[in-house]
Amino acid sequence: MSSAVMPISAILALAAGTYAFRVAGPLLHDRLTLSPALQKLFTTAAVIMLLSLVISSTILDGGAFAGWARPLGVAAAAALYFAKMPFPVIVIGAALTTAGLRAFGVA
Amino acid sequence: MRTIFQTPIFKHLTRQDVSDVALVGVAAAIVGLSFGAIATGGGFPVWVPIVMSLVVFAGASQFAALGVILAGGSPLAAVLAGLILNARHLPFGFTVANRLRASVLERILGSHVLTDESLAFALKDSDPDRSRALYWACSLSLFVSWNAGTAVGAIMGETLGDAATFGLDAAFPAVLLALVLPALKDRRTQAGAGIGAAVGLLLTPYLPAGVPVLVSLVGLVALIGQKHQTEPLTREEPAE
Numbered sequence: 438m439s440s441a442v443m444p445i446s447a448i449l450a451l452a453a454g455t456y457a458f459r460v461a462g463p464l465l466h467d468r469l470t471l472s473p474a475l476q477k478l479f480t481t482a483a484v485i486m487l488l489s490l491v492i493s494s495t496i497l498d499g500g501a502f503a504g505w506a507r508p509l510g511v512a513a514a515a516a517l518y519f520a521k522m523p524f525p526v527i528v529i530g531a532a533l534t535t536a537g538l539r540a541f542g543v544a
Numbered sequence: 545m546r547t548i549f550q551t552p553i554f555k556h557l558t559r560q561d562v563s564d565v566a567l568v569g570v571a572a573a574i575v576g577l578s579f580g581a582i583a584t585g586g587g588f589p590v591w592v593p594i595v596m597s598l599v600v601f602a603g604a605s606q607f608a609a610l611g612v613i614l615a616g617g618s619p620l621a622a623v624l625a626g627l628i629l630n631a632r633h634l635p636f637g638f639t640v641a642n643r644l645r646a647s648v649l650e651r652i653l654g655s656h657v658l659t660d661e662s663l664a665f666a667l668k669d670s671d672p673d674r675s676r677a678l679y680w681a682c683s684l685s686l687f688v689s690w691n692a693g694t695a696v697g698a699i700m701g702e703t704l705g706d707a708a709t710f711g712l713d714a715a716f717p718a719v720l721l722a723l724v725l726p727a728l729k730d731r732r733t734q735a736g737a738g739i740g741a742a743v744g745l746l747l748t749p750y751l752p753a754g755v756p757v758l759v760s761l762v763g764l765v766a767l768i769g770q771k772h773q774t775e776p777l778t779r780e781e782p783a784e
Contacts, residue, residue: 459655459658485740499753524722
């Protein structure tokens with residue numbers, strides 16, 4: 438975790454690209470339309486990548502198994518989601534479960 | 545915010561609109577708080593989450609970029625992951641543009657604050673004046689609360705100490721999970737996400753960090769041969 442480096446150039450590149458996606462429609466919509474197929478593609482791509490991030494950051498830490506405490510905390514979050522708990526309860530529930538398991542010696 | 549809501553464009557808003565917008569703001573502040581805390585708790589300097597929230601202003605991509613770097617990935621992989629996530633703003637922008645009759649300056653400014661939520665609010669009413677008022681009310685509420693939440697969270701995360709003791713490493717996937725589950729409604733999206741996550745996980749030992757998440761896009765094969773019905777573009781709000 439000590440090597441957490443996010444260069445300002447990376448942040449600005451992400452910001453510029455994101456702004457380009459956002460501003461294209463409002464500036465060009467008189468001359469261009471997007472097909473529903475393309476719209477569906479963008480939305481699905483976002484969902485797929487997010488779930489992939491959830492799974493890998495739940496199970497792995499730096500390419501190796503992260504231990505049991507973290508996946509069990511995320512499992513608690515999923516249970517709280519399906520119990521229709523509000524967002525803060527889901528997130529804090531996950532952190533407390535993982536922290537609690539670690540306090541009892543579960544890595 | 546009271547004075548802002550009394551300016552001419554916002555006279556089209558009802559009391560109910562204002563309280564809806566405020567609720568979305570509270571939810572965004574809480575997600576922003578977790579973003580800031582996870583960032584500094586994970587070892588980033590305080591300015592990183594704060595600047596990101598101001599200039600990127602797209603929650604899921606900020607979490608994703610951060611997650612890629614925390615997993616040991618390169619900044620390039622982090623930017624790519626964030627950009628692919630934000631590509632959905634392209635169709636959002638076209639949808640909003642059709643509804644908002646605004647000056648060029650307003651379009652240029654308004655584009656920066658375009659989010660899933662502000663699009664959903666703009667589409668609530670077909671009246672152009674109300675649509676525009678709802679768009680700006682939601683966007684401004686989100687911008688203020690998201691950035692305030694991030695700043696407070698970033699400072700809190702730094703004073704907390706070891707992130708693992710407090711289970712913050714579990715909070716990161718938990719936030720993303722709560723954001724993504726409402727969008728996993730139709731079978732093709734579920735199949736695509738399942739394939740993508742499995743491929744990403746299996747390839748992790750063999751690829752540089754950050755790349756498996758990009759490779760998970762092979763899950764898009766699940767869309768092949770789909771008939772396209774028109775369906776609403778808007779996604780669920782994270783708080784729901």
